[in-house]
Structure formats: C-alpha cells, structure tokens
Amino acid sequence: MHQTFDAALGIDLLHANQAGADHNRAHFDRWGITCLNVMSSPGAGKTALLEKTLAALYGELAIAVIEGDMTTELDADRLRQYGVPVVAINTGRSCHLDAQMVAGGIHTLEHQHNPKALDLVLVENVGNLVCPAEFEVGEHAKVALLSVTEGEDKPLKYPIMFQEADCLLITKIDLAPYLEVSIEQIAANVRQMNPDVTILPVSAKTGEGLQPWLDWIKARVQLIANTGNFQLSN
Numbered sequence: 001m002h003q004t005f006d007a008a009l010g011i012d013l014l015h016a017n018q019a020g021a022d023h024n025r026a027h028f029d030r031w032g033i034t035c036l037n038v039m040s041s042p043g044a045g046k047t048a049l050l051e052k053t054l055a056a057l058y059g060e061l062a063i064a065v066i067e068g069d070m071t072t073e074l075d076a077d078r079l080r081q082y083g084v085p086v087v088a089i090n091t092g093r094s095c096h097l098d099a100q101m102v103a104g105g106i107h108t109l110e111h112q113h114n115p116k117a118l119d120l121v122l123v124e125n126v127g128n129l130v131c132p133a134e135f136e137v138g139e140h141a142k143v144a145l146l147s148v149t150e151g152e153d154k155p156l157k158y159p160i161m162f163q164e165a166d167c168l169l170i171t172k173i174d175l176a177p178y179l180e181v182s183i184e185q186i187a188a189n190v191r192q193m194n195p196d197v198t199i200l201p202v203s204a205k206t207g208e209g210l211q212p213w214l215d216w217i218k219a220r221v222q223l224i225a226n227t228g229n230f231q232l233s234n
Contacts, residue, residue, distance in 0.1 A: 017135050020099030024138025027106055031115045034221045035123065037137055039161060040145035041154075042127030045171040047075045048204040049145065049213075050122060054082035056214055061119040061221060066105040068097040068126045075124065085113050096131035097123065102138060119221050129158040133165075141166040141220065146190075148176045148183065155189040162193040167200065167216060174203040 028035045040046050054063060064085040067076040076088035087105040089097060102123060109115055123139060125132040133142065144165035146154055149172055155162045162168065168190050176183055187199050198216060202209035 014134065017099045020103060021136035021138045024099055024103055024106055025140070027110075027115075028121065028138060028140070031118065032224065033115065033118050033121055034141075034224050035121045035137075035139045036141050036143050036217070036220075037123045037125060037132070037139035038143045038145070039125045039132040039165075040127060040147075040171075041129045041150060044127070044145040044147040044150065045204055046124050046127070046145055047078055049169065049171065049202070050079060050124060051082065052204045052207070052210055053122070053214065053217070054079065054084055056210065057217070058082065061218070062117055063120045063122060064109055064113065064115075064118050066097075066102055066109075066121060066123045068101070068124060070094070070126060079124075085109060091126055095126055095128045096135050097125050097137055098135045099137050106138075119225075120217070129154065129161050133161040133163075140224075143167045143169065145169045145171050146186065147172045148179060148181050148186070152181055152185045152189055155186070155193050159193045162190050162197070165194060165197050167198045168194075169213060170199065170201040172203060172205070173201045173208060174206045 038046055038050070050065065057063060065079050066087050066089060067079060068089045068091060069075055070091050070093070073088040076086050080086045087108045089101050089105055091097065091101065123137055142165050144161050146168065148170060170183055170186055173183060183201055190197060190199060200209060200212050200216065202213055
C-alpha cells in the first residue's frame, strides 16, 4: 500500500509540474523566446560554460539567465558580470528546479525587463544527475553536461538525464589526456541511452569545441525567429 501511494503521489506531482511547465512555455512562446534547460551533476562546469557562452554571444543575442542553486547567489553573481539579467532561485533542500520556481523567475524578468526584447533564456538547474531531468520547467530543449572527470559509466548508471537530453556536452576535455577515460566511449554510452542526441565535446577553459555549441544555440534561436516552430529537433 505504501509503495502504491508513493508511486501515485509521484505521478500527481509530475502531472501538476507539467501543467506549470506548459504555462511557462506559453509565456516564452508569446514573447518569442527560446528557453534551454542546462543540467548536470555538481562540478561538471555549467557556470563556466555559461560564462563563455554569454561572453561569446554578447551583442549577438539578447540573453537572460534563471540561475538555480540550493543556497547562495555565488554562481548568479558570476554571470551578472556579463551584463545580462540574472534571476537567482534558491531551492533550499530541493535538488532541482520545478516549473513553479521557474514561473517565479519568469515573472521577475517580466517586471524588471522587457521580455519581448530577449532572444534566449538559459535556465541553469541545480547540480544533480537525476531529478532535474524529470521536472520540466517550460524549456524548448534540454542540455546535459557530463565532465570527463565523472567517468565513462555515468550515462549507463544515470540514464534518465541522457535519455531526455537534446544536446549533450562532454566538458573539461582538456583534462582527458590526464585521465583513464575515452571521450569516444562516453559518447558511445550516451548513444545507447539516446541515439539521436547531439554530442559536443567542449572545454570552457581552452575554448576547444565552443563554436559548435554556440552554433547549436544560434541555429535554434534562428529557427524559431524564422518559423515560430518551437518543436525543436536535434
């Protein structure tokens, strides 16, 4: 009985969250904004990648960030240095952002800025390889990061994140020569979970692989600008 109740409760929570996510996406659609949900385990390099992304796309795309963290605004402060609107959300004990939390971030953006002037909202989710992938927040695509320092087996051990991802960034590839790890094997393991995902090896430190990532972002923003089609493909 207890297991049945827990399962039903989980389904109810996800159903309620999905309704909120649909509401958030309706806001983005109305404003003509692309929203990307950026997810990874702690320390995979989300904030460092976003720093490089904001610097590279400055003046080319109008970007805002919704920054999720359990406590502090340390990462939000790092991103504010790039002259973009950043809304910080502290989740407390929750290991992921949900649609209601992001809705609060959206309304803050709406009150403080002109959302119709934005091209892109980047949601940096809480560091966790499980929960963030299960709770949609209104994004048009999910971006997962996996650092080479995490090993080759993580896609097999934590499949949901990689099954849900539209784009997978293999990060910190500058460290690969110093580790007993194969970028090709990581990619192969990801493909077992998700044959169609876009896989982009990248180093935020050296800039290697950064341009394909920027091109991936711009292609999706341009697709929406040209067609209004938010059903993005890889």
